[in-house]
Amino acid sequence: MELLSWGQWVGxxxxxxQGTIILNIDEDKPGYGGLYFYDRNADLSSYNAAVEFQATPEALIGHVKNMQPVEPPKMTDEVLPTSATLKVVRHLPNIVEGTWVADNGQKGEFSMHRRESTQPCVKHTTIEWADFIHFALEQKRQNPNLVFRGQPDSNLPLRTSFHRTNRRDILRFSQSDMKKLNENLKAKGMSSYDLGNPEDFARLLSLAQHHGYPTPLLDWSDSPLVAAYFAFKNLRKTDSAGCVRIYFFDCQKWELEGQGFRSSAIYDPRFTLTTLRISGEGNERATPQQSLFTFTNITDIEHWVTAHEKVGGEFIRAYDIKKSSARNAILDLDRMNINADYLLPGLDGSFEAIRQREFYL
Structure with missing residues (x-):
């Protein structure tokens, strides 16, 4: 039986x-993954763990090890498992079913499907650039809780840079990639971060995100015009077909009426899209960009948010602007001092602002 395809498996x-099981397999590490189990009984522990699959002609066996409860057990007499075995008995391209047994005697069945949609599904409206400026500022005045994100193509779904690299295992990222990044910065004589401290961990994530390192964060801004700048900034003359997209997201309404909770740890097994306002200390780009982030362990963010709108009402909407408006948009924003010189402090930002002002490539 073949190994499971890389991706995010949910079931x-x-x-x-009884509960939700999430399996994250990175494209560059087939046969291994991060496993999350969220127990629907709030009195029982939920876990994260590592899993290694072994394929034989007859079966596919997952060896689950290093099972760690996400929080200290609530019941003093709870017998915690340390390992488990998954046996896949039905394996289709995007569906798997099987049985499980843990070393504490717990057992049962599981089913999972591969959730890897690449299509955006947020409600969207097309608007002219000249109308967008007044409209967006008025929307922000009416609802100060709105935050904004610009993307260079309306066909691209909301997805973090980490997930766009076909990585899915957040535990591997936090325990291996972040450690290597921190060690590299320290070796260069730059700031060193205490990755066991949640605030330091978040600060390093923020710094990495603002300098192009793949992270499970999405950039947002309190300003719709900053979001518009980042939607248009890299477009060229040849990029005239189609639209850029700017998302309007009511993050406070989302956390109160949509998701209903804030994730407090990167290893929380629940699906989450959580807003983070991270200290700008050591990150000179954070303040001018009016920066905030959402952290997520979800590949298909848009379907996760819109699925909750059936009960909680609208949380997110997108506005599309023609790419052919790029030159006017960049010059208009420059007149408002929303340019690379201000948003990206340093020589690179200064030269980029002058280039955008004087040349249209």
Whole structure:
């Protein structure tokens, strides 16, 4: 039986425990993954763990190890598992089913499907650039909780840079990639971060995100015009077909009426899209960009948010502007001092601002 395809697998676990199971497999590490189990019984522990799959002609076996409860057990007499075995008995390209048994005697069945949609699904409206400026500022006045994100193509779904590299295992990222990044900065005589401190961990994530390192963060801004700048900034004359997209997201309404909780740790097994306002200390780009982030362990963000709109109402909407407006947009924003010189402090930003002002490539 073949190994599972890379990607994010989501499903249900039944038997002595009932809950949600999430399996994240990175494209560059087939046969291995990060496993999350969220128990629907709030009195019982939820876990994250590592899993290694072994394929034989007859079966596909997942060896689950290093099972760690996400929080200290609530019940003092709870017998915690340390390892488990998954046995896949039905394997289709995007569906798997099988049985599971843990070393504490818990057992049952599971089913998962591969969730890897590449299509945006947020409600969207096309608007002219000249109308967008007044409209966006008025929307922000009416609802100060709105935050904004610009993307250079309306066909691109909301997806973090980490997930766009076909990586899915957040635990591997936090325990390996972040450690290597921190060690590299320290070796160059730059700031060193205490990755066991949540605030330091978040600050390094923010710095990495603003300098192009793949992270499970999405950039947002409190300013719709800053978001518009980043939607248009890299377009060239030849990029005249299609539209850029700017997202309007009510993050406070989302956390109160949509998702209903804030994730407090990167290893929380629940699907989450959580807003983070991270200290700008050591990151000179954060303040001018009016920066904030959303952290997520979800590949398909748009379907996650819009699925909650059936109950909580609208949380997010997108506005599309023709790419042919790019030259006017960049010059208009420059007159408002929304340019690379201000948003990207340093020589690179200064030269980029002059280039955008004087040349249209």
């Amino acid at each position: 249900d676990l039944k038997g002595s425990n």
